[in-house]
Amino acid sequence: MQIASKCRLFHSHFFSIFPQSIKPRNPFSPKIQKNPQFSIYASSSRTFNSSSSSASILARKVLFMAPGVEPEDIKEDMILPGSNIVVGPYAGDAKIKEVEFVKSSNKPKDCPKDERPEFAMLGRSNVGKSSLINALVKKKEVALTSKKPGKTQLINHFLVNKSWYIVDLPGYGFANASEAARMDWSSFTKGYFLNRDTLVSVLLLIDASVPPQKIDLDCANWLGRNKIPITFVFTKCDKMKGGKAKRPDQNIRDFQELIRQNYNHQPPWIMTSSVSGLGRDELLLHMSQLRNYWNNE
Numbered sequence: 001m002q003i004a005s006k007c008r009l010f011h012s013h014f015f016s017i018f019p020q021s022i023k024p025r026n027p028f029s030p031k032i033q034k035n036p037q038f039s040i041y042a043s044s045s046r047t048f049n050s051s052s053s054s055a056s057i058l059a060r061k062v063l064f065m066a067p068g069v070e071p072e073d074i075k076e077d078m079i080l081p082g083s084n085i086v087v088g089p090y091a092g093d094a095k096i097k098e099v100e101f102v103k104s105s106n107k108p109k110d111c112p113k114d115e116r117p118e119f120a121m122l123g124r125s126n127v128g129k130s131s132l133i134n135a136l137v138k139k140k141e142v143a144l145t146s147k148k149p150g151k152t153q154l155i156n157h158f159l160v161n162k163s164w165y166i167v168d169l170p171g172y173g174f175a176n177a178s179e180a181a182r183m184d185w186s187s188f189t190k191g192y193f194l195n196r197d198t199l200v201s202v203l204l205l206i207d208a209s210v211p212p213q214k215i216d217l218d219c220a221n222w223l224g225r226n227k228i229p230i231t232f233v234f235t236k237c238d239k240m241k242g243g244k245a246k247r248p249d250q251n252i253r254d255f256q257e258l259i260r261q262n263y264n265h266q267p268p269w270i271m272t273s274s275v276s277g278l279g280r281d282e283l284l285l286h287m288s289q290l291r292n293y294w295n296n297e
């Protein structure tokens with residue numbers, strides 16, 4: 001199948017429920033602990049084992065159905081902790097054995113052309129994109145990080161296990177960038193998202209230590225409108241502020257509420273911390289199932 005049509009197939013399924021005809025290829029028995037904290041669907045998860053249609057409608061609304069999963073088959077231990085992601089039959093081979101920096105591109109058309117699947121890290125400047133890449137690959141300085149926003153300026157491709165890419169992108173919403181640089185950012189990155197046929201999913205990073213930001217909601221809505229697959233990755237979940245500031249889980253819930261209005265089906269979301277390693281293995285497992293599905297279709 002041609003890459004472009006393969007990609008469309010993937011995208012069109014992504015925002016709807018996966019069709020009955022997809023047969024599991026890699027039988028997977030999840031070794032996942034019970035999902036401890038997530039009250040956002042805690043009340044509904046009790047009903048997932050029931051075969052009632054209202055339970056499966058609820059599951060469809062709140063959970064991310066991985067490829068090959070039917071709502072009526074979901075059990076609580078198939079949901080990744082700290083996320084709404086159901087693990088399905090395509091999950092596996094999530095280990096990172098090697099990673100190498102391949103190239104920096106300043107135009108989407110200069111990106112690698114070898115048709116390997118890729119995941120792009122997107123988010124506000126300073127949200128923790130480069131730190132998350134380092135946490136995923138367990139190396140300190142694969143992607144350069146900084147306390148000052150605006151560190152990453154180009155499209156950087158990192159090749160993992162010689163078979164797929166993680167892409168580090170410049171952050172958006174960097175107030176100190178010149179007007180010209182900000183305009184450039186949007187045409188340059190929008191061009192990348194709209195034309196990159198090998199893009200499996202955008203990982204849209206959202207800082208969970210602050211309340212929902214309009215710029216993140218606008219970005220999520222733009223991606224949704226353009227049918228670009230998205231996973232919300234909440235960062236800095238280790239940051240517990242004192243006083244009246246809201247905790248990460250409250251900020252995440254507020255963000256979900258705002259997003260829910262614009263999506264028929266809840267996109268996948270997951271809590272992470274590059275400091276404590278929270279969500280690392282779970283995110284890699286999620287990426288494996290999207291990648292394996294992409295590779296197999």
Ligand SMILES: Nc1nc2c(ncn2[C@@H]2O[C@H](COP(=O)(O)OP(=O)(O)OP(=O)(O)O)[C@@H](O)[C@H]2O)c(=O)[nH]1
Pocket residue numbers: 123124125126127128129130131132144145146147148149150151152153169170171172235236237238239272273274275276
């Ligand atoms: N507490 C905490 N701090 C984090 C976490 N992730 C990143 N940081 C800090 O946030 C700052 C920005 O991190 P980067 O990874 O450089 O952010 P970025 O999104 O790549 O930023 P740009 O390249 O400017 O777009 C650094 O000081 C990191 O140490 C996290 O999970 N927890």
Ligand SMILES: [Mg+2]
Pocket residue numbers: 129130131144145151152168169
């Ligand atoms: Mg960066």
